[in-house]
Amino acid sequence: MNPTEQLIRRKFQEYYLTFRKEFYLPPHPEEREYGFLLFKEKFMVRHRAFRDPSVLLGAIRDLVPAHIYFSTAYYQEPTAAMEEKGWKGADLVFDIDADHLDTPCKPSHDRWKCKGCGTVGNGGAPKICPKCKNDRMEEQTWLCEQCLRQAKEETTKLLEILYSDLGVEPSDLRVFFSGHRGYHVHVYSTQLQVMGEEERREIASYVLGQALDPQLHELDEVNVGGVRVIEGPQLGQPGWRGRMVAGIYDVLGEEGDRLGLSPAQVRTITTQDRDEFFKRPFWSSVKGFGLSTWKTLSVKAVDRRSAKIDTVVTTDVHRLIRLPGTLNGHTGLLTTRVPRERLDEFDPFRDSLAFHGEMRVRVKDSPRFQLAEREFGPYLNEEVELPSYAAMLLLCKRRAEPVG
Amino acid sequence: MLTRADLAKYPFLSEAAEYVRELGLSIDELSAPEFGLVLDRAERRLEEALSKGRVSGDVSNESAEILSFPVSNLILSLVGEERARRRFALAESKRAYGLLRQEDPEKLEYIASTTFAWKVKRLDVKLGRRFYDFALSLPDFLRNSVHLREPRWNLPNRVLDHGFVYVTRDEAARLMEEEVRTKILERSGRSPDEVPKLLGSVVERAKGLVIKWLGVPTKYELPKVPLPEAMPPCVRHIIDSLDEGKNVQHMGRFTLASFLLNIGTGEEDVVKLFKPATDFSERMTRYQVEHIGGKRGGRTKYTCPMCTTLKTHGVCFKPDEICETIRNPLSYYKAKSRTLTNEGPKREPN
């Protein structure tokens, strides 16, 4: 462990030793596997199980991990080897993370470097290196307000889909801030927990609106009494149908001119009340709009209304996911439960702070950032005295080092 | 609700099993000469499935129809061959679909909610030009739809309303076909507690049939590739389809052959994989495989088609996360072997 890691670990230890609250525990905590990623050599302690939150806290105090996880799955024997655990089911989970979002600010705060050939770039890392086709990347990211706002918006869209399409009961659903760049949504439903990977992949692709074919939702050209007219879904229809139509209205309003509509056409559409406009037979009401234009529009509308989740997390039925209430080693922030009716007001930069007091650190380089409604930075090679939560963020992000 | 004729049409129903149980006949008794008709029908069911991939819908002798079904399953479990079980399950379920799709909604709903324990609601909704008779609970829908590959079965293309998926009458029948198939696979996979003495010769005959129609068993296995688990979904699907006696189009066959040859499978093993195909000709297959492998013709070894090509030909099947990072099934194999051998995720959880 280098001095930075030693310092972070010491602060984490202090935090857990004085921790007096109860951990948030998922249903059936005793049937879960727990995992701890240690500071030392990034070693992962897995296959642990706890019947009692106080024993869990004891283990955390002993090990002082950088990251603490639990399994979304329930097992007969959570401590056995993977093949012998006896899988009983798993919560349905969704991960929305800035890593998977295409925010315009990314190039200004994220960088990547190919581990194979050393090629570097700004923004999110590509899946494979454009130069050597290697898929191992080193990423340097930053906690950005705009990215987190976008992540929250995706979460809001996800919740709407979960409630009205999947029929998830609000009381079966929990939302968490990951303590880094996104949100986690856990669904506890006895009906859904037995689903396998393939079923979950379908759900993920539903939420993403992946490969949705408007024609299979009955957007088509039909012959009505010798006249060719376009027919399609209606506002208020269930699932993607109604949502697609609502999305089209937004797309038309915002990028109608770029779609080749005349300003007058854009005006006729947007000055009308949405519900008015979408009364039948609007699909044939815009001059010059053929089937293919409507299809393009529908696909755009779906993309806009879909929730950008990480498919891998939802699909994996043996996933380890961050334990709420614990520190995120990437930031020193807490993984925080967000009451779902308060998602709007939740401010990750205010509501997930863990550390008190002041610390002196040497900052190598840091952009301007905001925590607890205070502005910090930018800093470049300077020694500063900071509130501990800010200093810890810089240390965890490896933007600062201990002094002395 | 159900008549005896229904049980003959759908011998997989819980009521049919109940009927057999109530007759109080043991399997040993069923195999006795007095029940010659039952045994005959049981064997014929198997042979029809193995040879044509279809079981006839003839229900002239109702009790033979009902009683022969469990006997066929028993014979299969004694034969103990996965590929024969799969073929039989597919053929029986196809027959069920053909009959179910003609039933009225009341009967479909009844069968769905009893034998299959589906959570299903009657619906009377017309959206666009389509008429939906049922709304099926999401898990019940998905459990079956994931086996179906046409885009209309993909969840994003469905109407999903508060946890229920709208389905037409015909779609409900199609999903029930899948349910029947899984049920039969399960049943014929159970090993019987005791082996009825009288069935000995029947089982031997059935083994003969399997060899006759599907080839010698021990030679038929997953191809000897270094890591069978690393095969991409499309290739696995082609193998499964062949195995079930489904028709695989030229592009699919070419993909399978070129993929396997490129990762070092022997030509002999590749040829054998095609054996269960309904139109199998050993000579033609060998010729084509050798051609792809570069032994014949231009002596160039063909490489596997690109994913884009496979997508346009409908060979691509349920691409997964790895598929997003590759452009050729061969790269999939490489990438997956790597994650399989050095284990664990590359990325830590967020």
Ligand code: SF4
């Ligand atoms: S993406 Fe390529 S490798 Fe994956 S299933 Fe489709 S064709 Fe196969």
Ligand SMILES: [Zn+2]
């Ligand atoms: Zn590179």
Ligand SMILES: [Zn+2]
């Ligand atoms: Zn950003």
